[in-house]
């Protein structure tokens with residue numbers, strides 16, 4: 101790409117040539133009283149703007165071709181369910197109407213990696229969240245294997261070397277695992293490499309930043325003992341811990357506990373827009389280090405991937421590219437460009453700033469940051485290098501823990517009070533002899549089946565969204 105000096109030289113030459121022409125033209129036209137050089141100077145400023153913005157555009161395209169974007173959060177799968185009932189056979193993913201994401205626009209936006217969320221709404225908690233999550237993982241896997249432009253990846257190495265649009269799968273909301281470490285492990289086996297601990301609802305073991313739902317309200321228990329085991333198990337598996345949507349208390353508890361760096365996959369700067377989904381400066385700083393004792397700091401080197409949704413960047417207004425860029429500048433000032441990425445939230449959120457309406461518009465943002473003197477190295481980090489660093493660090497922790505056994509803790513039933521949860525074992529208090537034990541086991545199974553049937557009826561009546 102052209103250096104600043106080359107651009108300046110070009111501008112100076114253009115200026116000199118244009119001014120010479122301007123003066124000659126003035127001589128000719130001023131006599132006729134039709135044109136004043138002031139007009140030509142305005143024209144020059146316009147030309148200068150065209151030359152500068154032209155070179156910025158070229159520089160942006162060159163930079164993004166070299167460092168294709170890895171975006172941390174996209175909800176296309178949710179829209180596929182809502183609009184098309186996950187029937188991929190009925191649509192062409194190259195060009196989909198009524199959404200912000202399709203293959204043609206991902207390519208125009210220089211996207212080289214996309215984390216697709218397997219998200220299910222909070223009202224599925226205590227009902228069929230696990231089934232719905234499986235169906236969302238299924239649709240992402242099918243989408244990313246049926247189209248040659250996509251490549252489903254599950255490792256940092258595969259993500260780094262992919263020449264296609266690499267797809268990673270994340271789960272958005274810990275209610276998806278129904279407080280089951282087995283479910284968490286099986287989701288990992290299906291390719292899930294990141295999980296947000298909560299969405300807009302508490303789980304029995306972690307707390308949301310939102311109070312929209314009444315699930316599992318509690319005080320001073322931002323991460324329960326079972327929640328701590330979930331964090332440790334995610335470290336052991338090599339699954340990224342995503343703190344977007346978590347309450348501040350949960351985020352702080354995770355930052356203290358996690359052996360691996362964590363991410364905010366789609367959150368912006370609270371200091372610029374005071375929304376509960378955004379990250380306050382103090383929490384940004386703990387992403388890098390966390391004080392484990394009076395004298396020691398533990399390095400985390402996490403990542404905050406900025407959400408572009410108008411509601412989180414412009415706080416009420418629609419905003420524009422500049423308003424979105426303010427969040428990047430702010431976070432850079434607080435913790436440095438090394439810890440920033442983009443998690444735009446397309447197709448999850450509805451409204452985006454002018455000029456950033458869909459996945460083809462990322463270059464407008466990069467161009468704005470170039471204009472604000474972000475260096476090529478900082479932008480390479482923002483686009484993909486920082487995410488790869490965190491993913492690799494998470495995998496290194498997994499490798500260090502390779503000798504650890506899978507956690508077998510179960511959440512106490514009193515904490516996961518859920519009528520749809522069956523326990524297929526006799527209780528100790530009712531086992532006086534072998535025969536009565538089998539009788540009681542039979543009763544438990546009968547009651548369980550009854551509850552299961554009841555739940556099935558409830559689930560049938562539940563509308564997804």
Ligand SMILES: [Zn+2]
Pocket residue numbers: 272344345366448
């Ligand atoms: Zn979200």
